[in-house]
Amino acid sequence: MKAALLLAAFLAVVITALPAQQSDSLPEARVSLELEVPGIPDAVSVNVPPVKQEQMEASTSRWVNLTIKQGDNLARIFQRNKLSASDLHNIVALGKPVSSLKKILPGQELGFKITSSGELLAIRYKKNAFDTLLINRQDQTFVANWESATPETIVAFESATITKDNPSLYHAGKAAGLSDNIIMKLSHIYQWDISFALDLRAGDSFSLMYEEIYVDGEVVKEGSIIAATFTNMGKRHEAVRYTDIAGRSDYYTPEGLSMRKAFLRDPVHFSHVSSSFNLRRLHPIHKKVMPHRGIDYAAKRGTPVLASGDGKVTIRRQNNASGRYVVIQHGEQYTTKYLHLSAFGKGIKPGQSVKQGQIIGYVGATGWATAPHLHYEFLVAGVHRNPKTVSLPKALPIAKDELKRFRDSVSPVLARLESISGKGYASLPSNNRSSGG
């Protein structure tokens, strides 16, 4: 009973403590500033191409469009374009609605509507893909108005295979045209199940569906991964995103089990780990001095080492063999050890609680090591075990009374991923896109 309670408490900590790294649907709320906007046609013309306006009003005015350069500010731009300093003063005096103009960035677009006699009629400032500021002359002064573009979400599909030429998740993902951002998100979904640092094999493959956010026909942002499947050493791992009744989004297996586990597969991010060729060279060193009971990750000195699970630091010490090392106790049963560190993480000392993924130290070559690497050990009830084969506590599954809602929500998504990816991914073109969703 006591053990069960402890485990439950431990899991609760694991679950609540995890970072909300997948909660990234649509951006920061956009404030639309409702100022008095008279019936000036341009106030609502953000989506009308400038050319059209030029044609309409060619006789009296024209748009001058420019891209902001390094070191530009509004005053310089006004000067350069021979615009009135008093107009600039009146525009800046509008205050908060135009405060973005003080923070213009190189590469952003700025347009001026100027009459044939050089009088400024309007300014259009494209702050980002979503937000445009329009400033229109009204008699002797100006009015400012923000417009928000309506983004459209398209579902994209990609599929890739690990090969000799593309031996890592990163290389295979890039070869399939995925961005760093999506590759990172994919690695986060599977960080408890697959060792991207050590366990990828030629022939492993993955498919994923993810959101792309479009404005005016252009991708402006990538959204979340909706569903993915990863076949690693013959085992297929499916994951699907689900937003529960409480509004919390996370990834689950098709059966409704959480993808999250009490321990990360790799205590060093896969993108920092060198090829397994280097790892094998390190082994003889250990074999001379002690039986090798851990996993070695070859990585550059200074690479962050992460706590693989929530727990409490029991040892932070240095000796001849292990160099600088940290031991973490996780609940009653589990212990992890991290050896040969170049430095300890901030605040890491005996008694200190740590969260899964927290930096506890940095890769080094202290102690009996000839090259920088992390030697990682995983013990259950004091016995060295292979974290790959030991059965580990899992995070809470979908609640029984929510299972129907879960299935109704994810079934169509999984069916779609299945129909697009099929069982044999190899024959697919690498760049299928389908709209909808």
Ligand SMILES: [Zn+2]
């Ligand atoms: Zn080792």
